[in-house]
Amino acid sequence: MTNKELADQLNVTVGLTGKDAVTVNVIRQWVDWDVLPKATARGRMVGTAPAWSRDNESQIRAVRLAELRKAGIRRKNAVIAQAYFEWEHPDFDLVRDAILSEFIKWRAPLNRRQTTFFGQKSFAEVGAWKQRAIKNQLGPLDQRFVGTLLEQTSEFYASFIDAARTGDADTRRMTSMLNEAINRYGPEIEQMFPKERIAAVAPLIAGLTGDPDEIVNSGEATIRNATPDQFEKARKFVRLIINMSEFPFAQIATMHLREKYRDIIELYSRLHPQISIGPWMIFIFVIALHVHIKFPELGRHFPDITKIFDSIYCYNS
Structure with a gap:
């Protein structure tokens, strides 16, 4: 499943359209932020394109990230913090900075x-x-x-x-x-x-x-x-x-x-x-x-x- 195919599937599953829709760039961001594993190439042969796949856990996380997007959790720090809360994150320093940034953001108006x-x-x-x-x-x-x-x-x-x-x-x-x-x-x-x-x-x-x-x-x-x-x-x-x-x-x-x-x-x-x-x-x-x-x-x-x-x-x- 390519990033485009995954994006299309998520939009149908979660009901995202227009500017709210998941795109290839959104999926690339999730991968860059380490909240979604990168797809794995399988069955690569000379002269043919690889078959891209993600395991079941990655699929579940992708759906959850799309649900969070629908709920307004889209900014990098907000997504990283919520992903850490729900299923951990490999970069502790990035998590600390994300939670600190979100905390300061929401503390200010109070x-x-x-x-x-x-x-x-x-x-x-x-x-x-x-x-x-x-x-x-x-x-x-x-x-x-x-x-x-x-x-x-x-x-x-x-x-x-x-x-x-x-x-x-x-x-x-x-x-x-x-x-x-x-x-x-x-x-x-x-x-x-x-x-x-x-x-x-x-x-x-x-x-x-x-x-x-x-x-x-x-x-x-x-x-x-x-x-x-x-x-x-x-x-x-x-x-x-x-x-x-x-x-x-x-x-x-x-x-x-x-x-x-x-x-x-x-x-x-x-x-x-x-x-x-x-x-x-x-x-x-x-x-x-x-x-x-x-x-x-x-x-x-x-x-x-x-x-x-x-x-x-x-x-x-």
Whole structure:
């Protein structure tokens, strides 16, 4: 199969047309970026053109790259980062640079938008006009969350965003808000999130989007300083999320409570294609990386990958 034949096949399979279509040049780019193996020449004979082929794994990756292209993942750094998350990449330095570039790109609008801050006060103490200003600067909540159990207070969003930017976290208050949010879901969901895991969240968020020249616990510094082994540990956690269309609610399958949580499960399932790629995955990866480079003792509070996979396989079988 030539690059042209592969491109034509991908466009039909994924439904890409016009400027979105996969071309020979796009496939050449994927090969140059080391996210797709080069085709192998087979059956070459004197005077005849070789028969080009790719193994089954390469075909699967090509389809996935076309799906990502359809979802808007096209730039070199974005493609390399997502390919690394999903099936690794042979060039670690290139991966680090790609993830760092994507992180800086998506961090910028979060920090640039806000001009009103808490200062040394809590959200409740800053006054009504500042609360309104902060809420307006956060922007409107996606309508898919409005009126659902996933919708949180303005204080919740503002507190976590402020902690991510400044590197300072009111861990007690943030933990309390997380506990309140989870308690609303019901006792079954609450049991899935032990208190020690909830208490670990605030330190992971602190400094995530901050400027490394201003704070010591920035996400950017974490990316720059992490080892290949720490990258791999974070990648395994990200792959867990990518591969689970109903994570973490699939765990309640054995409780026979899927009907009770149907609305939440359906919302997550609809969101999964969006939040398993692009900026969502970049930030989740950096949070996971933050654990292994800054707070290795918290790593034990991450979900047990084997047990979660086993519960999903049992349910699907």
